[in-house]
Structure formats: structure tokens, C-alpha cells
Amino acid sequence: MLTKEELIEFCKEARESYLDHISIDCVVFGFHEGQMKVLLLKNKDEEKWYLPGGFVLKPEPIEMAANRILKERTGLDEIFLQQFHVFGDPDRSKVHNDMYADMLPPEENWFSNRFLTIGYYALVDFFEVTPQPDRFSEVCAWRDMEDMPELQLDHGLIFKSALDTLRVQLNYQPIGYNLMPKEFTMPELQKLYETILDKKLDRRNFQRRILGFGILNRAEQPRKGGAHKAPYLYSFDLEGYKHALTEGFKGGW
Amino acid sequence: MLTKEELIEFCKEARESYLDHISIDCVVFGFHEGQMKVLLLKNKDEEKWYLPGGFVLKPEPIEMAANRILKERTGLDEIFLQQFHVFGDPDRSKVHNDMYADMLPPEENWFSNRFLTIGYYALVDFFEVTPQPDRFSEVCAWRDMEDMPELQLDHGLIFKSALDTLRVQLNYQPIGYNLMPKEFTMPELQKLYETILDKKLDRRNFQRRILGFGILNRAEQPRKGGAHKAPYLYSFDLEGYKHALTEGFKGGW
DNA sequence: TACAATTGTGTATTTAGTACACAATTGTAA
DNA sequence: TTACAATTGTGTACTAAATACACAATTGTA
Structure with missing residues (x-):
């Protein structure tokens, strides 16, 4: 969770650096002790978890953005990454918007924008990953797929969609x-x-x-x-x- | 091709109505006389054709945007539409940018922005379609897939990618x-x-x-x-x- | 040393995919 | 009217892939 000062700083920085309206969310699959794992993040004082994600730098290819984001969360380079869907419902970020709504008025708040998010899924070696929280969270950890916590926003849908895609891919790759x-x-x-x-x-x-x-x-x-x-x-x-x-x-x- | 006045007018309107940085391009497949057809647009005084496309209104779901765009080009509602890929190379719109670069300085020109484009493919009944040019073109017509003209920007890649997706879909749908x-x-x-x-x-x-x-x-x-x-x-x-x-x-x- | 747990291997059956040939219908040209 | 070319309908044998299923071998433990 950002303080108001951090939020203001971030919004300024985001407006300078990132493309508006676009985000990337990644479903990172790992496998450990016979269990499928998913890398998730969480705020200390919140219940819901969310997917590792981020934004696209103004001059950056989206593939590269996804790689950069995952490198920050996992320490890994050259991850197996596959784009699978764009989630573009205008309501999809409603909750997120509300989250910071009391701190800044919408016109100053980067998070009040509508975001389309590009979904990527990643397959990684569990042991190679060093989970790193991002600047909005305190916890970054593997969670068991059998025991998925509730996710923020439409991240539950994004996860399910990634899993479906993976299952289909299994048949011809x-x-x-x-x-x-x-x-x-x-x-x-x-x-x-x-x-x-x-x-x-x-x-x-x-x-x-x-x-x-x-x-x-x-x-x-x-x-x-x-x-x-x-x-x-x-x-x-x-x-x-x-x-x-x-x-x-x-x-x- | 827009005149300078039309371009200025369009840029103003676009900035008010559309999400920045996002476009939609559609590969519309039809079938007639034993031939696969693709719906394309062209400017009278230009060689290259391009895919029917457009932008996303600020409060509009992307599926709805794709439908709206295709309704304008074909007259059809409730088209079979499938999102298949996002093309997000920062260089992908270079040529497009150049196209209007002599008319307006980049900071005023909506087309000078970087665009990610969401690719959709559509399957339609050839006889039901009434091709309608958009405001940037004079020609909207079915073209034979056997005899594809050169396409603008990365539209050749988008088309190829749509066709590949269709061929894969054929195996399990x-x-x-x-x-x-x-x-x-x-x-x-x-x-x-x-x-x-x-x-x-x-x-x-x-x-x-x-x-x-x-x-x-x-x-x-x-x-x-x-x-x-x-x-x-x-x-x-x-x-x-x-x-x-x-x-x-x-x-x- | 018997046992439980786990791994390696083979075979028979069913189902799906491929290759291939001949008979029937219809309009056209002799 | 009749032979012919073009096209459609149908069936069968062969091959490859998927499924179902059982027994022998290894290893640590009781």
C-alpha cells in the first residue's frame, strides 16, 4: 500500500514513463512437490491477492515489458512467456480505482484511468525463482493451485483463462x-x-x-x-x- | 486520405472520445465461389491496402468496439469475432505516423502516438456483407486470399497471424x-x-x-x-x- | 525375510485416420 | 437416343493411435 506521498510520486513518474490505459498481468506457474504453484502478491493489510503485473514503458515492446516485470518479481531472465488474452472490460478496474480513490482525486490519480490488461502466462522452474514483492505489496509468494486465495479485480478470471489456455496448449505443444x-x-x-x-x-x-x-x-x-x-x-x-x-x-x- | 482540416477535426474528436494508444484491427474472412476472401480498405491515391480497424471509445468494452467497427464496415451485427493477438511493437505504427507527419506536428497528431493493436478475426457470410469504406479510405472491398495485395504497416503480419489461428481452430472447433x-x-x-x-x-x-x-x-x-x-x-x-x-x-x- | 510401495515393461482391443474403387445421376454433344 | 464427361454417393481394407489392463523387478522397512 502506498502512502499519499508515494502515490503522488508514482503517478507523476507513471505519467512520464508509461503508456496510458495499458497494463500487463502475468500468471506464473511453477511446480513443486507434486503441486502446481502460482506466484501471487499481497498487501499486508489486505485479504485479497493479485497477479504480478505492471505497465509498458513508452518506447518498450510489450514482450519486453512482460519480461521486465517478471524479472523484477522472480529474478529470472528469459522466461517462457506467452500472451494469451486481453481483458478490456471498462468495469474491470473499478475496484482498483476505488482503492486509491480516497487519497487523490481521479484526475490526478493514475489508477483512476481505465486499463486494458494484456494477460501473459509464464512457466518457470520453482527453484530458480526468488519471489520479490513490488512497490505496492509486502508479500510475494507461491500459492498452491489447489488452495487459491481470492484475487483482486478480475484476476481470478485472468488466472482461470490462463489455466484453460495452458490445458489446451498441452495438447499440441x-x-x-x-x-x-x-x-x-x-x-x-x-x-x-x-x-x-x-x-x-x-x-x-x-x-x-x-x-x-x-x-x-x-x-x-x-x-x-x-x-x-x-x-x-x-x-x-x-x-x-x-x-x-x-x-x-x-x-x- | 484526410485533408488537413479533417485531420485536425478528427484528432480533436479522437482525443475526446477514444482511449489513447489502443487500436483494433480485424481480419474479416468470407467465402465465395470456392475462394477465401478478406475484406480490405484502400485509399484511392495509394497502393497499399489495410485491414478494417478503429479505436476504442473511452467507456466501451473492447468486444463491443470490435463489433461496432465491423458493423460500420459490413453492415452486419452479431458477427462471429475472435480476439487472437495483441501487436505491441513500438515500431509497428512508424509508417502510419509518417503518413500524416507532414500535415501536423507530432504533438497535435493523434496518429503520431504509439498504438498497440488488438487483432480480431471474423467469419462472415459473404452475401450478407455490404462493404463500406471508412473515413480514411475510398475503397472497401473483398480481396481474394490467393491474390492478396501488399498491406500497410504490420497488417500483413496481422493477417498471416489470423490465418494461422483460423487453421489451428479448425482442428478443435x-x-x-x-x-x-x-x-x-x-x-x-x-x-x-x-x-x-x-x-x-x-x-x-x-x-x-x-x-x-x-x-x-x-x-x-x-x-x-x-x-x-x-x-x-x-x-x-x-x-x-x-x-x-x-x-x-x-x-x- | 516377508511386505508395501513403487517402477519398468508388453499385449490385446478399440477407435480414429488413411487409402482407395465403383456405381448412380445428370446435362451435353454426337 | 445414346455414349460420354463430370460429379455425387457410398463402402471396405489397412494402418496408426488411443485405451485398457497385469505381472515382474527393485528397494527400504517392519
Whole structure:
């Protein structure tokens, strides 16, 4: 939460630097301990969480803006990022507007503007991320997808839309390279798919299909030390993976 | 092309009415005589064509803006419209900016602003459309997709991107209801698919597959009067069609 | 050393996709 | 009137992909 002075300072700075009416919101997916995670922010004295987001600098390509915003929140560069939808309902920022409405009159308040927000989703390696709050929040943290808190504004809708998009993408693009560590076992990868889809898959059929895509390499040695039978380790074959990313899996018509 | 006075008038009006930095561009697909058509606009004294587009009114949802813009260009209401991408390169409007740069200094010229454009594609019944030029053009006409003229700005990219999206959509959504007349024959529908995909399909397999979707009704009587064997007439089963639109064809995982 | 948990692997069945050929209808030209 | 070209309707065999399902091997623990 900004103080009035900070708000005034920010509005001045925003008007100079950023494009009016445009924001970016990102749904950042991670995967940890068999759970899908989403990176969220929160104000100490508020209940609702919100998505990492920001604005577009006047001379900045929007892709670059999304990358910059996520670098600030995660510490990561070169994130897998995909634009998926623009949310442009004039009512969508009503609540946000109200939030600072008592501090500044609308004509001085940058947040009183109408904003269209461009939705991006990101897939990142959970362990590589160092969550960093932004200047409006005190908390930036991974939240469990099974246990999503209530979100501000239309961020619930944006999240749902991102998840739907991810589920569709799963059908004709490889997913996993950005979410899994370098080496992983087949059951671990399967768990990722099951978690995204919220659906059990057959172990044997999953393995056959995913190997059929030709995007995995199996290490010589299985993972040792754990309980039970030692599973083989796999890693993504970057060449095959990138080929599959551009070509897609299915022929269709 | 606007005169200087018209440009000044328009800039004043635009600043009052429209959101800054945002535009909408539409790729309108039609189908006629076995050819895919795209609705384009042109200035009399210019070579390059451009996509029907416009701006978003300050209190207007973006979907509604896209509909309004297309109603002005086609006369049609309730068009099948789908947002597919935002084009946000800061250089994308360079050429446009230059176009009016000799008339007005940048600070007065609405077109000198940076614009992000939201791309929509539309599928419409060719016969229902009455092409209407906008205030910047003298020509609004269907152009053959086989014989696309050069387009202004990044409109070539936007068009290509829309076509790619349409081709992907074809794999998991029914297409045709918005492009075909009420009744049509199987070969006519096949021609639509072949034209979109730019690829020959097997008659028998096409029929089996498309009928398998359960989105078509066959009329009792075949079409009479033409040369050759009288083909059956089909129409879309609206219920099945809408179900397929929301559910999609393929299970995937 | 038996057991529970987990992993690796194979096969039969069903479904979807592909390839391909012949018979029927209709107008036109001989 | 009749052969012909063009087009439509229909079915079957083959292949590939998806699904359903079961048993053997490994490892730590009781």
C-alpha cells in the first residue's frame, strides 16, 4: 500500500514513463512437490491477492515489458512467456480505482484511468525463482493451485483463462521443459501433467505417448538412494523439444 | 486520405472520445465461389491496402468496439469475432505516423502516438456483407486470399497471424456456420476447408469425419437443377454446433 | 525375510485416420 | 437416343493411435 506521498510520486513518474490505459498481468506457474504453484502478491493489510503485473514503458515492446516485470518479481531472465488474452472490460478496474480513490482525486490519480490488461502466462522452474514483492505489496509468494486465495479485480478470471489456455496448449505443444528441473523421473513428469489437467493418467500409456514425441533423453544411470525401485532419470532433448514447440504434435486435418 | 482540416477535426474528436494508444484491427474472412476472401480498405491515391480497424471509445468494452467497427464496415451485427493477438511493437505504427507527419506536428497528431493493436478475426457470410469504406479510405472491398495485395504497416503480419489461428481452430472447433449459406452441399463445405487449409482433402474421409461431429443435418431433398448428379443439401445443426464450439472436438490428454 | 510401495515393461482391443474403387445421376454433344 | 464427361454417393481394407489392463523387478522397512 502506498502512502499519499508515494502515490503522488508514482503517478507523476507513471505519467512520464508509461503508456496510458495499458497494463500487463502475468500468471506464473511453477511446480513443486507434486503441486502446481502460482506466484501471487499481497498487501499486508489486505485479504485479497493479485497477479504480478505492471505497465509498458513508452518506447518498450510489450514482450519486453512482460519480461521486465517478471524479472523484477522472480529474478529470472528469459522466461517462457506467452500472451494469451486481453481483458478490456471498462468495469474491470473499478475496484482498483476505488482503492486509491480516497487519497487523490481521479484526475490526478493514475489508477483512476481505465486499463486494458494484456494477460501473459509464464512457466518457470520453482527453484530458480526468488519471489520479490513490488512497490505496492509486502508479500510475494507461491500459492498452491489447489488452495487459491481470492484475487483482486478480475484476476481470478485472468488466472482461470490462463489455466484453460495452458490445458489446451498441452495438447499440441510440449510442456515441461520450463517447469521441471534438469533431470526428473517419468512419474514426476506424469505428475506435472496430471496436476495441470487435474486428472489421473495411465502410467504406461503416458510413458509411451510422451516418449513417442521424441523430446526426452534417458540417462544411463537410474536415480539411487530413494525408497523403492530406482527410477530412470530423463532430461529434455532440447532440439526435439524446440522442434515440437514450433511444429506442434498433432496433424489435425 | 484526410485533408488537413479533417485531420485536425478528427484528432480533436479522437482525443475526446477514444482511449489513447489502443487500436483494433480485424481480419474479416468470407467465402465465395470456392475462394477465401478478406475484406480490405484502400485509399484511392495509394497502393497499399489495410485491414478494417478503429479505436476504442473511452467507456466501451473492447468486444463491443470490435463489433461496432465491423458493423460500420459490413453492415452486419452479431458477427462471429475472435480476439487472437495483441501487436505491441513500438515500431509497428512508424509508417502510419509518417503518413500524416507532414500535415501536423507530432504533438497535435493523434496518429503520431504509439498504438498497440488488438487483432480480431471474423467469419462472415459473404452475401450478407455490404462493404463500406471508412473515413480514411475510398475503397472497401473483398480481396481474394490467393491474390492478396501488399498491406500497410504490420497488417500483413496481422493477417498471416489470423490465418494461422483460423487453421489451428479448425482442428478443435467447428468452422463453417458463419461462412456458409444456410444450405450447402458436402462438396461445397469441403471446398471451404480445403481453401482455408490450402490443401486437398479426400472426399469420402472428409464426409465421414465431418458427419461424425454431429453438427450437420441433411435435408430430405437434394439440390435440383444443376448439371451432374443432384447433391444432398446440408445445414448446420445449431445445437450440435454450439456444443462443439464450447466443448471442442478432440480429447487430447 | 516377508511386505508395501513403487517402477519398468508388453499385449490385446478399440477407435480414429488413411487409402482407395465403383456405381448412380445428370446435362451435353454426337 | 445414346455414349460420354463430370460429379455425387457410398463402402471396405489397412494402418496408426488411443485405451485398457497385469505381472515382474527393485528397494527400504517392519
